[in-house]
Amino acid sequence: MQQLLDAVGAVPGELAGRVAVVTGASRGIGRAAAVALAALGAQVAVVDTADAGEQAAEQIRAAGGVARFFRADVADEAAVAHLSRAVRAELDAASIVVNNAILCPVAPVEQMSTALWDRVVAVNLRGAFLVTRAFLAQLRAAEKGTLVNMVSTDAMPGLSAYRASKQGLVGLTQSLAAEVGEGLERLKAILDEIAADFQRLPPFVRPLARSGFRARTGKAIQTWQHESEALLARVRNGRPCDRARLRSDLERLIAYVEGVPAQTARFTRDPAVLAEVQQRMEGYARDLAALQAALAEDNRETASG
Secondary structure, eight states, X not given: OHHHHHHTTOOTTTTTTOEEEEESOSSHHHHHHHXXXXXXXOEEEEEESSTHHHHHHHHHHHTTOEEEEEEOOTXXXXXXXXXXXXXXXXXXXXXXXXXXXXXXXXXXXXXXXXXXXXHHHIIIIIHHHHHHHHHHHHHHHSTTOEEEEOOOXXXXXXXHHHHHHHHHHHHHHHHHHTSHHHHHHHHHHHHHHHHHHHHHSOTTTHHHHHHHHHHHHSSOHHHHHXXXXXXXXXXXXXXXXXXXXXXXXXXXXXXXXXXXXXXXXXXXXXXXXXXXXXXXXXXXXXHHHXXXXXXXXXXXXXXXX
């Protein structure tokens, strides 16, 4: 193990003080990941349904690490909710989560029962979703929250359920990465670009453009910029923000950018300029709408959890 850690440049003790949750950790890749994280100083929550999970935890403790075995079926919503509470109570808030629990039966599609298909998807995809949702608040609150989803890219005969679930996990991972944190970064970038556009206007037009922005969005561009920076800082620090208010603000901002092409057409008939403005504003509106949708979805998940 030490040779492997040395090969990848890992520093002993660099994860000291952090709690790592590894699902499917009784054997194979999951067990190896749990042992490696413990070797780097993390306290490890070994999660599995098999008794071998306790053996994995004991292996870590025998090597001088800290580990606890938590028996849980990741496809069971109540069990996962209990798991997140138990890990926090017995170790501490998690800052690393590895979604590794899998079922990988070999069966051609014609021979696979619906029950087996459903169970594979439940463990591999639903389980990753439930674990991610349950621990997401803890990860966001951590200074360096880390989520690792184990996926597969190889298609092989007899693994249709496994591959389908893993492709679903790829989509979940990509969507999660595109949610609120990145959305707020994009909001800040859009506001900075709009402010820069105002500065490029002729001096006598700038006050009119800024007052029009304020009238349509409810706030001056400088206020928008200041608030977006504050919101981004809050999210990065794991602190909550007023999502309902932000969604309402975004609705006005989206209406503003959608109206910019028509306003631009009042001052120029240059087709190249109009096409460029249209394209940019459509991109802004699309990105802002994605952030708005992510905020609404996050609220629904919090309510259902």
